[in-house]
Amino acid sequence: MLTSTKWKPLGALSHQLTSGHTPYKHDVSEGDVGFITIESVTALSFDVGKVRWITKEQYAEEFSEKRIRKGTVICTIKRRICQAYPFVDDPIQPLTINQDVALIQPTGEIQPAYLAAYLASKVGQAFADRQKTEQMNPYISVESLSKLPIVLVSDTLQTAVTRTFRSGQTKVDQAAAHLAAAEQTLLRALGLENWRPPEPLTYVRRASEVATAARFDAEFFTPRTTQLLAKLGTGGPSIRAAAPPRHEDFTGAGGPGDFDYIEIGALRGDGTAGAERLSCAEAPSRATWLVRPGDVITSTVRPNRRLSALITPEQNGFVASSGFVVLQPKTVSPEVLLTYLRLPPVCEVMDLHTSASLYPAISETDLLKLPFPKLDAKTCDAVTAAVRAAHAARRKAQTLLARAQRAVEVAIEQGEPAALALLSSA
Known part of the structure; x- marks a missing residue:
């Protein structure tokens, strides 16, 4: 009441x-x-x-x-x-x-x-x-x-809600700063932090290079692309070698119960993924892959939008859309792989491998063939720590924002004193 x-x-x-x-x-x-x-x-x-x-x-x-x-x-x-x-x-x-x-x-x-x-x-x-x-x-x-x-409600309660929201927003900003630091660390290690590629009016490539690449578009052979691929492949393996794909099929479609579905639109700009609870009986046809903690999912559709996310322990057994490639990091931490896949230069290379115009997409085969650099331990540790700090800040932000929202409900249901007590709790 x-x-x-x-x-x-x-x-x-x-x-x-x-x-x-x-x-x-x-x-x-x-x-x-x-x-x-x-x-x-x-x-x-x-x-x-x-x-x-x-x-x-x-x-x-x-x-x-x-x-x-x-x-x-x-x-x-x-x-x-x-x-x-x-x-x-x-x-x-x-x-x-x-x-x-x-x-x-x-x-x-x-x-x-x-x-x-x-x-x-x-x-x-x-x-x-x-x-x-x-x-x-x-x-x-x-x-x-x-x-x-x-x-x-009273100005006192409104001000308390605003204060809690601001605290949550501060944590969001801290998370963004940690992610930016992780990206800059990785760009610096790859020699791409202040990279300015040559942009000549003309350039020449051998017929053998065209045949090896099995493509004839001039954009792929620009000096910019050539140098970028060279920097990304600094003595390292392919993405497949660093993080092979997980092909664990979802078999619950049409059956009883519910499941948690991760679609491409649920990926956030901070490298995390939301999910929607759905009935198995109404499972979308694209509900395809089971994901596990530590997996990194990356969208094959419009890769220039930096749509990759790290699967958390709470998302164990969630179902991802067929529009994702699910990667299992083996020789690199999930946080480093996530940061690498979200780097604008890497997304640029992915975009060069897309086909179709309305929904440009890169194939799983082409994505797994992309180079993955050999990185020193110091760089990997710094990137991993920064991403973990970002995700910790985001979790704290979610707690604060949820508390602000819940306080409104408590004020209406139980009265303002109870709402103020909730907002003042640790």
Whole structure:
């Protein structure tokens, strides 16, 4: 039973409530301005690695009224509805939204972090479920979103939620810094930290080189690619030798029970993977591979997006999509392999081996043939430690953000004193 009955519709608590759009002329892979889609937003989390891009000209011409700033709350309105994230500070780069994301600028009566936590809570989700228009592909219109009841609490509790959110965000930032350090360490060891390849207007390759490579596209034979392959293959084996594939089939499709499914869209920008609990009877046709702790999964589709992740002990026996290659690190730590596969130069080489234009993909055979460098123990230890520190910081962030969300539910169900006690607990 609710112990708080004071509420207002979201529209009455917002200076601005609107959604974005997709520009007619756009290239969402390059640009100067971050373009947020629903893939970037989950409850109290914002994945910068999944942001797309538009040009600054489009931003100026089409999104002058839909810009993210301090105090903005973004909220998904399609598929995973009402997953919200608050910008408690100004973003470090220009950002805007597409048509599947709502932009909310709250009034002074409600703090952004509390609003985002409320929308993601089971109370906010229950109200949102009543407003959605479909079951298979849920959608909530901006008009319906504006009518969503928002339970109001004291400034004291809202400030405590904001403080907890900030603490969680600090851990997210620490995790990002650790991952960046791991990548820089590995780039430095490969001689790629400040690498500037030659870019001649013309170049020549022997017919024998073309025949050996079994391909005729000029891009593959640029000096840039040639030097990059040489640096990546510094005396080391292939990826297959360092981490052979795991082909452990999922056989539960169509049977009883449930399973945890990792699809390509569930990979996060920090090298971790989310999962969705599904019924075996409704298993997607692409639910293919069983994964084990310490495995590294990497997407064969659009490899330039750096979609690789490390499987945790809690994910033992989860099922991965057929769009992944599942690798078992043997001669290298999982953390080093993960970092290597996510390096932009390595993803660039993978992209050279893709086929198809709509969903460019590299074959498992070609991926396993790619070079893997011989690295010294000091480099491997430093990269491994940095990635482990990043994942530890992320776990702490998840705990803090979940506590902020739970505090909203406790305040409504049990009263504010119980919620404040939860937020003050270690």
